[in-house]
Amino acid sequence: MSDRRESLQQVVADLREYDCIDDAFLAKSFTDQLLILDVEQEAAIPESVLETLRANDLRGIESVYGEDSEAHSVVGDVGDVTRHHFVDVQTRGSHQSYVVDQ
Template sequence: MTDREQRIQDMVADIRTHDAVDDAFLAKSFTDRLLILDINGVEGVPDEIAVRLRECDFYSAEAVYGESDSHTSTVGAVGDGTRHHFVDTQTRGSHQSYVLE
């Protein structure tokens, strides 16, 4: 594991302990690493978490994919909370998806 990967793992573990976070986990789209955040309530991503994400080069999916200039990402409802997607811009496009021939 590289230093950056360890830093990301540590960040995710730390974010999980925040009172506003129901869940935080890494996922992969076709070519990008994503951080998925489930935030309790509808207040949005707390500022301190948004800052921490930007420090590790994670930006809202809307901003990365050109849908909005927003620093937060609201994908939809999850129970009584909201789900947010952030893209690892440092490795964007470098993850391989599985292709069946």
């Protein structure tokens, strides 16, 4: 496991300790690494969580990909939670794509 991935796994573990966070995990989207937060519906992400994300070079997916949205990380509701995606801008574009050349 890379040092960066280990570092982000620790961030995930720390974020899971918040009462309003139902789950946190790492995922991959084409060439980017994502940190996914499942937050209780109607709950705001605490400022301390946002500070932790910023300090670890994680930015809301909408702001990274240039979408015009006030909710910079919200992807949508999944069951009883709202899913938020954050892009690891430190390694953005450096992950192997799932796309297979023919």
